[in-house]
Amino acid sequence: MATRAEFLGRIRAEVRRAPGLFPATPAPRPERPAEAAQAVRRQMTDRWPGALERFQEEFALVSGVFHRVGTMEDVPSVIRDIARQKDARGVTSWDPGQLGIDLRPSLEAEGLSLVAAPVHGDNDARARYREAAAAAQIGVTGADFALAETGTLILMSGPGRPRTTSLLPETHVAIFGKSRLLETLEQVGVILEALHAEPESARRGAVVNFITGPSRTADIELTLTRGVHGPKEVHAIFVDSL
Numbered sequence: 001m002a003t004r005a006e007f008l009g010r011i012r013a014e015v016r017r018a019p020g021l022f023p024a025t026p027a028p029r030p031e032r033p034a035e036a037a038q039a040v041r042r043q044m045t046d047r048w049p050g051a052l053e054r055f056q057e058e059f060a061l062v063s064g065v066f067h068r069v070g071t072m073e074d075v076p077s078v079i080r081d082i083a084r085q086k087d088a089r090g091v092t093s094w095d096p097g098q099l100g101i102d103l104r105p106s107l108e109a110e111g112l113s114l115v116a117a118p119v120h121g122d123n124d125a126r127a128r129y130r131e132a133a134a135a136a137q138i139g140v141t142g143a144d145f146a147l148a149e150t151g152t153l154i155l156m157s158g159p160g161r162p163r164t165t166s167l168l169p170e171t172h173v174a175i176f177g178k179s180r181l182l183e184t185l186e187q188v189g190v191i192l193e194a195l196h197a198e199p200e201s202a203r204r205g206a207v208v209n210f211i212t213g214p215s216r217t218a219d220i221e222l223t224l225t226r227g228v229h230g231p232k233e234v235h236a237i238f239v240d241s242l
Helices: 004-017 033-061 072-086 104-108 123-135 185-197
Strands: 065-069 090-093 113-116 138-142 145-147 152-156 171-176 208-211 216-218 224-226 233-239
Touching: 033 065, 033 145, 033 185, 033 233, 065 072, 072 104, 072 138, 072 171, 072 233, 090 123, 104 113, 113 123, 145 185, 152 171
Parallel strands: 065 233, 090 113, 090 138, 138 171, 171 233
Antiparallel strands: 145 152, 152 208, 216 224
């Protein structure tokens, strides 16, 4: 049996054989986070169309399904179509106030059942929602940011927006508009730094999830399986009017 020193020595030898393509260095933290975030937002005011095009390309490469609609009123029809394709009947969603739309009337009119996340509730209420999310075929959320360079959806947890909505159902559907588009991971870091630097921010302490396509898991034989640790499908709905 190899000693600890021998084991680490072998690892060092293998690492030297395949050095990284470039040295890894942390990005500097902005001295004035709020001003840096505002600068990023001003940049994206004109550059969002290019970011959206890049997001579509990268999202497709990670097996995401992209949809584009004019207004929030068009969103329920997209979700109904997805449910029809999946023969789904159960939907969970963020709270309507967090999502920006109440999906219940239009979905229930089509025979779908919807359970929205509670904004305020005790442990029992959260447990009931968690069970509903685990049983639902579709989970509908917003997206705090959409990262163009990797086709990644970024979600921050909080009241009325639990992680279970995007993690437990087999199909995750995220809704966002142009104000959520960012080009690079560096920009994401600047925005998050600003959010967490605000003493009274409701997002301080939120869990931040980076979702890049469906869940993928490979065993020791490299057999790829989807949906073991998350959804099998991820859909993004871009709303022009947002």
